[in-house]
Amino acid sequence: MSKIKVVQVGLGPLGIKTANFIAERANVEIIAAVDKNPALIGKDLGELRGVAPSGVKVQEDFAAAVAANRPDVAVLTTVSDMKRITPQILEIVAQGIPVVSTCEELSYPWDCSPELSAQIDEAAKANNVAVVGTGVNPGFLMDSLPTFLTAVCQNVTFVKVSRYQDAQFRRIPFQKKIGAGLTLGQFEEKKQDGSLRHVGLTESMQFIAARMGWKLDKTEDIIEPVVAGAPIKTAAMEIPAGNATGVRQTGNAYVGGELKIQMVFQATVGEPESYDLIEIAGNPNIHSKIQGGVNGDVATCAIVVNTLPQIIRSTPGLKTMGDIPLVSYFG
Numbered sequence: 001m002s003k004i005k006v007v008q009v010g011l012g013p014l015g016i017k018t019a020n021f022i023a024e025r026a027n028v029e030i031i032a033a034v035d036k037n038p039a040l041i042g043k044d045l046g047e048l049r050g051v052a053p054s055g056v057k058v059q060e061d062f063a064a065a066v067a068a069n070r071p072d073v074a075v076l077t078t079v080s081d082m083k084r085i086t087p088q089i090l091e092i093v094a095q096g097i098p099v100v101s102t103c104e105e106l107s108y109p110w111d112c113s114p115e116l117s118a119q120i121d122e123a124a125k126a127n128n129v130a131v132v133g134t135g136v137n138p139g140f141l142m143d144s145l146p147t148f149l150t151a152v153c154q155n156v157t158f159v160k161v162s163r164y165q166d167a168q169f170r171r172i173p174f175q176k177k178i179g180a181g182l183t184l185g186q187f188e189e190k191k192q193d194g195s196l197r198h199v200g201l202t203e204s205m206q207f208i209a210a211r212m213g214w215k216l217d218k219t220e221d222i223i224e225p226v227v228a229g230a231p232i233k234t235a236a237m238e239i240p241a242g243n244a245t246g247v248r249q250t251g252n253a254y255v256g257g258e259l260k261i262q263m264v265f266q267a268t269v270g271e272p273e274s275y276d277l278i279e280i281a282g283n284p285n286i287h288s289k290i291q292g293g294v295n296g297d298v299a300t301c302a303i304v305v306n307t308l309p310q311i312i313r314s315t316p317g318l319k320t321m322g323d324i325p326l327v328s329y330f331g
């Protein structure tokens with residue numbers, strides 16, 4: 001494959017980190033950059049990355065950004081929800097450009113957002129391009145990977161995925177998203193308004209169920225604070241005893257009243273052990289543990305870059321990671 005030309009849409013911390021990963025690849029280059037933030041418009045992408053000027057200026061208007069030099073694919077690193085991401089995707093695919101996005105709800109949107117999913121699917125097919133949402137989680141660790149591990153099973157009766165991580169090694173927006181440092185009252189307020197949660201557990205359970213052929217009759221998404229027993233101090237924050245160090249989120253999915261899928265996501269500042277664990281009950285039983293866990297920021301940016309050639313090759317429409325060719329590192 002010739003060099004892949006990318007338009008980077010969204011230049012927050014995740015977008016910049018993804019741009020850095022792209023810059024490491026000799027066979028991928030960013031030829032245009034788009035962001036709505038007035039403070040970034042007109043800035044050079046290289047300077048935003050902390051390196052020499054690249055000649056790629058950040059533009060506000062997507063159509064104008066791609067008019068002179070047509071990219072092969074768009075990397076979309078903006079928001080987490082289907083309501084806000086849908087018009088962004090429609091604008092991109094209207095230009096005949098496929099999309100790889102880090103939007104968590106886009107990873108498996110068919111059950112929770114059927115109308116928006118249909119809009120994206122129809123627009124992508126009309127313009128002969130593919131769209132996919134991916135990342136470390138959702139996108140890989142708690143859905144694609146456990147599903148792939150079931151390929152060697154004669155039968156499967158239950159899937160459990162546990163992800164424990166020390167959030168002090170993640171970017172600051174992630175630490176804030178999990179409620180690190182909040183009082184329990186503040187934690188509850190943010191939980192109630194929907195701003196404090198790991199987005200994607202429900203989508204991961206729906207992805208697995210769809211691949212297993214299980215029709216879910218109920219899902220649960222239970223959010224609880226993890227409380228500091230003693231003061232915690234890191235380079236980024238100080239957490240008094242009694243405040244939240246982060247979140248424990250449990251997803252349960254039922255078929256005919258029976259628990260078939262369980263997700264346990266715990267991310268805290270100072271988590272004593274980081275790991276990713278997949279447990280599959282079936283024939284054979286499978287117990288797969290990644291000791292030390294996978295760094296979410298590194299893995300999300302990496303899987304986005306590694307998905308680029310596969311989304312270009314994919315048939316048109318809105319896809320999941322189970323629909324496109326197998327993704328791997330390419331160099």
